[in-house]
Amino acid sequence: MQGVAKRYGGVRALEGADLAIDAGRIHAVLGENGAGKSTLIKVMAGVVQPDAGQLLLDGRPVAFESPAAAHAAGIACIFQELSLIPDLSVADNVAISNPPRRFGLIDRRAQRRMAESALARAGAEDIHPLALVKDLSLSRRQMVEIAKALARRPRILILDEATSALTAADVMKIYSVLKRLRDEGLALVYISHRMHEIAELADDCTVFRNGRSVATYPAGTKSDREVVELMIGREYSAVFPPLAVRATPGDAPRLELRHLGWNARLDDVSLRLHAGEVIGLGGLDGQGQRELLLALFGVLRGTTGEVLIDGRRVAISGPAAAKRSDIGMALIPEDRKTEGLMLAMSVRDNLSFAALGRLSRVGVVDGAAEAEAVARMVRLLAIRSDGTDLPASSLSGGNQQKLVLAKWLMMAPRILLLNDPTRGIDVGTKQEIYALLRQLAEAGTAILFYSTDYDELVGCCDRVLVMYDGRVRRELAGAEITEHALISSALNIGDDARSARAAARP
Amino acid sequence: MADAEATARRGGTSRAAWRRHVDPATLSAFGCIVALLLVGSVYSSSFLSPEYLLQQLKVASFLGVIATGMMIVILLGQIDLSVPWVVAVGGMMATAATGWGPLGVMLAIPVGIACGVGLGLVNGVGVAFLRLPSMVVTLAVNAVAQGLMVVHTGGFSPQDASSPAMRFIATGHSLFGIPNALLVWAVVGAAAVFLLTRTTFGRTVYAIGNRERAAYLSGARTRTVVMAAFALSGGLAAFGGVLLAGYASKAAQAMGDPYLLPAIAAVVLGGTSILGGRGNYLGTVAGVILITLLQSILSVMQMEEFGRHVIYGVVIIAMLLVYGRGRRHSD
């Protein structure tokens, strides 16, 4: 790819991006969220068309107007959002783009054989080809997705954060599968922001930042620190507001969980969160951290165990109950575009939405009070927009997240839950959010947040609870919280439990 | 959403802000109204006379009341296909109430509306609590309502007469000769505008239509609002039936059937997105008048019935192709 550029409505996702991929090597692409990696991959896979630049295959220029065209050229891609059809079987999905045919109709038996061999090649022989995809767990689905890509006998295989949904056992399988494919001569492009994965797999690395490729080097020739600096473009020293030294709180914790459980995803979680305290949830992705936050907010049904607010037992039936003033909870959800905001509605309407009850009398909205509250919040959080009447979709990612925060801060919550709040946000806004969280904690808000960013956990939290498989396995407090401790806890726990359970996992 | 994205692409200037206040679909709907009036005047000079226009507005009022309820439901991103027989229930129950003695005569209108609200609540429970697709729920309620009315009337045309009050609001004139029906629509419309723009209910309706997930996670009482919206739609449809019964002095079998398609068409032609979350009442007003005028012109032109249906469908498709299109995959 040379000089590829792509705009998305005023936001340059890619600008002058260059990438060269060779056969028989695993090429890792690194970058922060929002650096353009996903867009690059979508261009390569034919899902979107670039505004400028060109793609060269074997030295000849090519253009892919659709995913089908890219498939035909031998490029297979495994996305983060899976491309599997839930209501169809595994075999149907694997053979979906080019099923074997007989007399114009699909040859089911040949298709099944094709599926079985693709599943075997992907290390997933235990998945039955007739199972419906919607009945499979996320991890199994990811394996099917990989099998599907392999069934097309591609020359180039692209994986976009492909291991984020996998169980630990499956991750190891995938590593060996990928290495075997590389040895067979396939060219692989692997996108990730996890250093240990890159270290394990990559032959070459390219770093993306702000939509362009800033460095390409063979794996292992740069230290982690150097790579991170390339990724964020400046000296690696994220500035976190200093943690206040607090006196040991004597009274009842603002939020207490006793043996909280849910389905198979949460098991016996207990914690105590005091006013002014910031607790982080750590551990590998998908160990129940998100479910814990949802459970607290009343979104999950069938939870066991007890939740106590200020020492009183409460039963929270849903977000409407959670935001009541006697409980005072707020949740910044995982996906700001689909869960945090109504993108087509104005900034003002979004901002005032959670607090609408307080800004109105007998159901009628008090326009003046609303305008004043909105203006106050915009100032407080420094939300940069061209006007509060414009739709929320016109804001940048960082400002959109601040909008979600502002919406909830209007309720003056006593307990703030955040689900990976700085994912995909530019560094400057991240700093603003850290400072805000610190301010809120000092004013007495109890904060519980889940983050996939180790630096945040280190810099923001008084305590970190490392979770594995739905349980809190380790608690780190104060100076114990270091990146090293977090990573090793997450992985070590994984190791111990993995060896004990590797066979039993479906 | 397409609208918002397009606005964002233009750079988010004050020009875009202005544009948001004047919906292009509404403007074009009014433009079409003017065009229709001109076309009509070619056929008959009395087409532009105040009496005729007032008459048109009176006829439009019945559709207007019904379309108001439909609009609220469509704003949610749902649809109410139970309108035909809820209208009939409203008319038939109101006229039946007049047969229950003097108390019944007084309460005829509230009884009719209450029946509609009841059926609307059933719709609401199905959609909000059972999370069933509104299309099927309302179709089922429509079928049940029809069944109930068939049993009630014994299959014959209902013989009960409308109460004097019903006749008054549907056919009378007050205030400078303005038809009462039009006043009724004006009141209903004003209330709808207030509801949609100035209350938490209205805000929540738009939010749910935009992104129900986000509305739920923001702590909005989405289930209550959905139920209330369907109850409102049922009540307004029944009220429309009451008005129709007042106009004709009695109810009739299948009296609501000719109102379903026009109600949906009026709402959609007025710029309300069928997917929900976008639309304003002025557009619905324009859509209602547009549909009514279209039907009038077709009868003035002495177009045969078949031509009316064909032109109807074609006009709706044409308008939608201009304003109601979805997005491409590659966007």
Added chain:
Amino acid sequence: MSGDWPYRLREHRGTLLAFLAFVVMFAIYASNHPVGLNANVATTAANKGVLLAIVAMAQTLVVLTSGIDLSVGMVMVLANCLASAIVVGSPRSTALGVLAVLGVGCLCGAINGLIVIYGRLQPIVTTIATGAVYYGAALALRRVPGGDVNASLAEALTGQLPGGSVPASLALLLGVVLVVWLPFRHSATGRAAYAVGSSELAAYMSGVPIRRAKFVAYLLSGLLASIAGLFLTCITYSGEASAANGNTYTLYSIAAVVLGGVSLFGGSGSAIGAIFGALMFRTIGDLLFVFNLDPLWQPLFQGVVLSAAVCLGAVRLLRMRNRLDLYG
């Protein structure tokens, strides 16, 4: 392969349930019928059932792509009126007439499909509007009820098969299934239709031919609706542009689809399930007659049955654990 049965069962669960329910209903009906199940009774019942079944199949094709076709009853009415005008006379003109009727059905389906695909309009509003157009066309053909149909064709389709006891309409139904549904189902385009209904985004990312799948689904739907219209002409020996009839069949087709285990969200279910759903729905309607209940109660009874079928869709709520799953 012994391990396959649980999966095959899962895949066809809706259809199997519909089949079982129908068998039960029909057993109740047949055993309580005052006259007993002779050839004439069976033929009359079969004719009505098959008519709805074909319309239900037409609806299924569109519903699979997560659309809805509210014009299906009107296409049937249009075909009915057209057939009453041209499916007459010599065997040659009859045959040409039949072809023309089917062609018109395909045209209607194609128009629906093109507007939905290239106009990117929602199927619900599109088909409401096109339904009006098709009804107008039907009215233009038959301002008043009338017309005729080739008698030997009508008798052949609505009578019994040679041999005396099996209704010919069932053979027609079987023929339609074999010639239209099964090839579609097992073709790549048919599977693409399922994919589109299940997740259009995933289908796009997988390179599935979305437009072709939708177009063929709508086209075949129109074809089937016109077959139903032709069959209706054979039953009534006339053509009538009845809006009430068209709307009724549209509504009942949706009921049949729901009863037949086809998901209204698209992506799962089978036209065969819809057939049993239709037969079941018809049988339930006739149960009133069999039990000597006042026919006045029939519309209410059918409405209640439809409501109960619709509520079956709420069963998934019982297994829901994360409320966010309820909000799309």
